[in-house]
Amino acid sequence: MTQTTRVDLLRHGECEGAQSIYRGIIDSPLSKDGWETMNKAVVSVVSDWDVIITSPKQRCRRYAMALAEDLMRPFEINSGFREINFGRWEGLTFRDVWKAEADNVKAFYSDPESNPHGGESVAQMTDRVMAAWAEILQRHRGKRILLVNHGGIMRVLLSELLSIPMTSVSKMNVPYGCLTRFSVFFDEKVSNKAVSNEAVSNEKASDGKENEQYHPMMEFHNKAG
Template sequence: MTIVTTVDVLRHGEARGGARYRGITDDPLTERGWRQMYRQCGELHWDVVASSPLRRCCSFAAAWCGQQQAELCVDPAWAEYDFGAWEGLSADQIEREWPGALDAFYRDPERSPPPNGENYRQFNRRVQTAWDALLTAHAGKKILIVSHAGVVRSLLSHCLQLAPTAAFRIEVPQAGLTRFTAFDSADGRYLQLNYHRPG
């Protein structure tokens, strides 16, 4: 018998403060960000919603669950990558302070992390551990994860067996929705990417 679990991963919408490396910086959504997320979710329904604890994710997740009477699980494992000293800075600001460091990070995030930033391998490990636990706990259900671009890329890397640098080549727009299906049987787990839809 094969158990089929559908997992949608929603990146948060626009956050206050503009384009910057906010990582674990806890900026709220703008009004536009709220509209983006509601528009993306439309008439969809999920049995379980898992969310990053950061406000730009969990504020929407809590509101959606209240309206849809879905179960909400807030888990710090779904938080964004911690950019350390780059938190809150724009790409231009980072380049001025650490010339070439952004390019080095995107070429090899494990060997060239931001100063005081999260270990990239450990980041991927925490996301993948949370993913496996979620699929085990809610097998056969429809699941929504409300999270961040870095988490989406980590899951794309894990599910499609991509190198981290290859996942950086995939755009993850605000309020984008990525759907995976997990097929669990006695032979193991097969993961399929169904779509990667812009916000």
């Protein structure tokens, strides 16, 4: 038996305040333009979601909450999808950090275990994001999900689900208001010989089913306002 779960990933819009800064745990609100960018992305697709899930950061949460109320859909906050903690780089411009510690910046983006800023490494972020991803797929199997989140989170999911090295994904442009769709196909009792870059295998799922696999497929339904 195969079940399909559809997940639409929506990045938040532009924030108030300085641009081109390390904005991870900083809880900036959306700007007026940022809100409009997200509106344009949402109206470009059929709003048939069964549930809306969001990062706790207000640049995601406030929009997701308003949309859920407007569409009369269930609404969840999931801290696993919060943006990475950039430590002492938080609030600083990319340019200033590069000038002050270029070697540390290179290390951070080339080595997932590197943590030069004292916040969170890419590897640590990846672990919590994929744990949250697995949990929502299990709990909302067969449903249509809107996940309002961050650029860093979207890059992690692209890397892990499509087996693209994070060093390559980190160079991808994920614009404000970008909406990308994944369809996830669950197969029960299937062979463990599925192609590795198309399937993630769990020896035993939380419901006790053996040899269950899910196959993520990215649909090129990428919208940005």
